[in-house]
Amino acid sequence: MKNNFFTSIIALLVFSTAVAQENRLAQKQPNTAEIYHHIEKLGFLGTALYVAAHPDDENTRLISWLANDKMARTGYLSLTRGDGGQNLIGPQLREQLGMIRTQELLEARYIDGGQQFFTRANDFGYSKHPDETLEIWNEQEVMEDMVRIIREFQPDVIINRFDHRTPGSTHGHHTASAMLSMKVFEYAADKTMYAYQLKELDTWQAPRVYFNTSWWFYGSEEAFDKSDKTNLLEIDAGTYYPYKGLSNSEIAALSRSQHKSQGFGSSGSRGSQTEYLEYLKGSFPTDKSDLFSGINTTWTRVKGGSRIQTLLNAVIASYNFKNPTASIPALLELRNNLENLKDKHWKKIKLEELDQILLDICGVYLEASVNTSTATAGESISVAIELTNRSNETFQISLLPNQILQTEENKIPLNKNDSKSVKASLQIPAIYEASTPYYLKEEGSLGMYQFKDRKLTGQPETAPDFVVRTMMEIQGTQLYREIPIIHKHTDPVRGEVNEPFYIVPEVAVSIQNPVYIFSGDDAQPIQVTIKANKKMPQGNLELLPPDGWHITPQDFGFENLEKGEEKTYTFQVQPPKKASRGVISGLVKIGLQTFNQEVIKINYDHIPDQQLVRNSASQVVKPGLINRANTVAYINGAGDDVAQAIEAIGSKVFKFEPNEVPDDLSKYDAVVVGIRAFNVSENDMDALQPRLDSYVNNGGTLLMQYNTSRRISPDALGPLPITLSRKRVTDENATVTILEPQHKIMTAPNAITSTDFTGWVQERGLYFPEQWDAAFTPILGMNDKEEEMTKGSLLVAEYGAGHIIYTGLSLFRELPAGVSGAYKLLANIISIGVEDQSIENEDGKRKL
Numbered sequence: 001m002k003n004n005f006f007t008s009i010i011a012l013l014v015f016s017t018a019v020a021q022e023n024r025l026a027q028k029q030p031n032t033a034e035i036y037h038h039i040e041k042l043g044f045l046g047t048a049l050y051v052a053a054h055p056d057d058e059n060t061r062l063i064s065w066l067a068n069d070k071m072a073r074t075g076y077l078s079l080t081r082g083d084g085g086q087n088l089i090g091p092q093l094r095e096q097l098g099m100i101r102t103q104e105l106l107e108a109r110y111i112d113g114g115q116q117f118f119t120r121a122n123d124f125g126y127s128k129h130p131d132e133t134l135e136i137w138n139e140q141e142v143m144e145d146m147v148r149i150i151r152e153f154q155p156d157v158i159i160n161r162f163d164h165r166t167p168g169s170t171h172g173h174h175t176a177s178a179m180l181s182m183k184v185f186e187y188a189a190d191k192t193m194y195a196y197q198l199k200e201l202d203t204w205q206a207p208r209v210y211f212n213t214s215w216w217f218y219g220s221e222e223a224f225d226k227s228d229k230t231n232l233l234e235i236d237a238g239t240y241y242p243y244k245g246l247s248n249s250e251i252a253a254l255s256r257s258q259h260k261s262q263g264f265g266s267s268g269s270r271g272s273q274t275e276y277l278e279y280l281k282g283s284f285p286t287d288k289s290d291l292f293s294g295i296n297t298t299w300t301r302v303k304g305g306s307r308i309q310t311l312l313n314a315v316i317a318s319y320n321f322k323n324p325t326a327s328i329p330a331l332l333e334l335r336n337n338l339e340n341l342k343d344k345h346w347k348k349i350k351l352e353e354l355d356q357i358l359l360d361i362c363g364v365y366l367e368a369s370v371n372t373s374t375a376t377a378g379e380s381i382s383v384a385i386e387l388t389n390r391s392n393e394t395f396q397i398s399l400l401p402n403q404i405l406q407t408e409e410n411k412i413p414l415n416k417n418d419s420k421s422v423k424a425s426l427q428i429p430a431i432y433e434a435s436t437p438y439y440l441k442e443e444g445s446l447g448m449y450q451f452k453d454r455k456l457t458g459q460p461e462t463a464p465d466f467v468v469r470t471m472m473e474i475q476g477t478q479l480y481r482e483i484p485i486i487h488k489h490t491d492p493v494r495g496e497v498n499e500p501f502y503i504v505p506e507v508a509v510s511i512q513n514p515v516y517i518f519s520g521d522d523a524q525p526i527q528v529t530i531k532a533n534k535k536m537p538q539g540n541l542e543l544l545p546p547d548g549w550h551i552t553p554q555d556f557g558f559e560n561l562e563k564g565e566e567k568t569y570t571f572q573v574q575p576p577k578k579a580s581r582g583v584i585s586g587l588v589k590i591g592l593q594t595f596n597q598e599v600i601k602i603n604y605d606h607i608p609d610q611q612l613v614r615n616s617a618s619q620v621v622k623p624g625l626i627n628r629a630n631t632v633a634y635i636n637g638a639g640d641d642v643a644q645a646i647e648a649i650g651s652k653v654f655k656f657e658p659n660e661v662p663d664d665l666s667k668y669d670a671v672v673v674g675i676r677a678f679n680v681s682e683n684d685m686d687a688l689q690p691r692l693d694s695y696v697n698n699g700g701t702l703l704m705q706y707n708t709s710r711r712i713s714p715d716a717l718g719p720l721p722i723t724l725s726r727k728r729v730t731d732e733n734a735t736v737t738i739l740e741p742q743h744k745i746m747t748a749p750n751a752i753t754s755t756d757f758t759g760w761v762q763e764r765g766l767y768f769p770e771q772w773d774a775a776f777t778p779i780l781g782m783n784d785k786e787e788e789m790t791k792g793s794l795l796v797a798e799y800g801a802g803h804i805i806y807t808g809l810s811l812f813r814e815l816p817a818g819v820s821g822a823y824k825l826l827a828n829i830i831s832i833g834v835e836d837q838s839i840e841n842e843d844g845k846r847k848l
Ligand SMILES: [Zn+2]
Pocket: 053, 054, 056, 057, 171, 174
């Protein structure tokens, strides 16, 4: 197979997203049957909140069923944004992947009818146990956010995706989500908890908590069949919705298929589908066929609600599918009654729902667009506003201007099937921050995002920067609506494209790479690109060095840059003599103003374009090491950047697919096998084994990086058996014991000490061997808290005239992050079979 697994997946997804529907910014008018369903939904006053840890944990079938069949207000609270996962559609990782997955969840909810919430918790990577998760998350802050979301959303039922009673059986984030859910069920009702929230909110006691269980939580279908079902509710979530022409499971599949960055495309199914809810706490349901039973979900739960129910029943009974506008007078009377409700919570929710129904019945289309994707502070932009009435009704829409947005006309009468265009001018304030996700403005910690405005708690994304405020007047009633200003254009292939409109800094500055490794004393060229987001008469660019580093030239001047023009400049960066690390940052000066922000764009067809603005900064690292390996063969695995790291410390690297490795490997000082090569290319690695064997036998050095234990037999990894396990050490600061301090891999050419294990990121390593051939020497011992020391993270054996080394250490994470100690260890591994030339010949010494 020529293409590797990931390339083919990417090709497939790129193709499928290119033909897929546009993102949710494209306005969709509901048909008359859907409008009828929305009117019916006005009569249900029940709320469900589904709780789990990650985007993709949620059961879209149950969420869709709650929103569309039960017609409940349905929320999904994902404690994290899924920042720690893998990205199958592009290069974005960490917070940028979190941005993509946030948008994928919003697209999923747009399809299944749910609402989306998050806490400040960060998906920092895998953890085995909730205790470990809760050490890295700030447990108090996560609960503070959950309590606030519950007090605002006021769920009648909380549904956990995971079992709070089985810590250690799944990802620690999963169990933690359920454990915290059980706690905040109590805390939200306790006025001593997070009391400051009660200035704006009331306490809330959710009546009931369930666990959305399934046979797989029982180990097998047989075990599930035999289990006690006293507390179990069965739901048929396979409803067919005639008004949509879709089954609930088909909607759930469309929703789940939005998780494209995870490769979770899903096919719909039809017919009956059972979901199970296990009652956990609160009042027991009075009727096990209804998860809300015993909780009043009708208008009688609100004072004055009976009258509303009567009016609503009349609207439903007389709804005319051929002419929905006939319902307007009755709906407006209903609205008057809603306005008089004392219950603020339901009044707000139902008024919003009803106003949307009125707009939909009138076929109102409101759009405000600009013909540019970005603008800068102080700019004046022309906005095209479209107001359309697709109904038989006549009404008027007023545009409410302010200092920022001035319109040509302010009162626009709209007759039957009338469409009016109005020009407006948007004056962006002279001082205005560039658009970026609100939760990424401040520096967070490993486990938590940080932002000060607690009112933003739970919100998936930053609200649009600019809106057009409108007031529709219909039969004497006024309906307020805000239209977000978007960037709309027509693409020859995609057709109509709707994207957000973002504010960018006047000039953006970006350094080419996030990390630069300096193998020796030589200076390295570093490229810095500036982009003028408005016309720039003149200015200059500097690259600021850390202490002890030198950068030439001191600055570059530039002149007459046009809007949108980019220019790249090359600085020479000179490291100090000794080992050192620091941060370089780009700085543009224009008169008295300075700019140091870079703009990162994330563009995929299935989500609105995203923008991240952050300070321009990159790491420069001089590990101060000696590498004796001149040439290294790299056998590609599942995908990693280790080959670049080897090149960065001075070896010439030749990369091969497992089926393209040359017969004669003798000219290479070391052969390094990429991560999970034995998992993803089982047969090719098998076929390669005799050549690797003889290469090592004749004096070569073979380094194998981590593989997962699944379906890997002890003899699959070469002539010396190794049994892999699921043992990992997830605490990146876990103490490392050097078991063999005198072993040459710890002493030459670089002396490795415990300080080389500081500053590691995310984890120590994974899938460590638990048994190995007696020829191997275990070099390092390490363990997570309260676990036994594992000794399999780095194994070295002499074999024939050469060396076989196996490591589950996460070099693939540490090297791209610029961790000095990982570079020194790597240099020792690939140098192990190379004689120290410096003894005979001082000139041959390759001191870096
Ligand atoms: Zn998960």
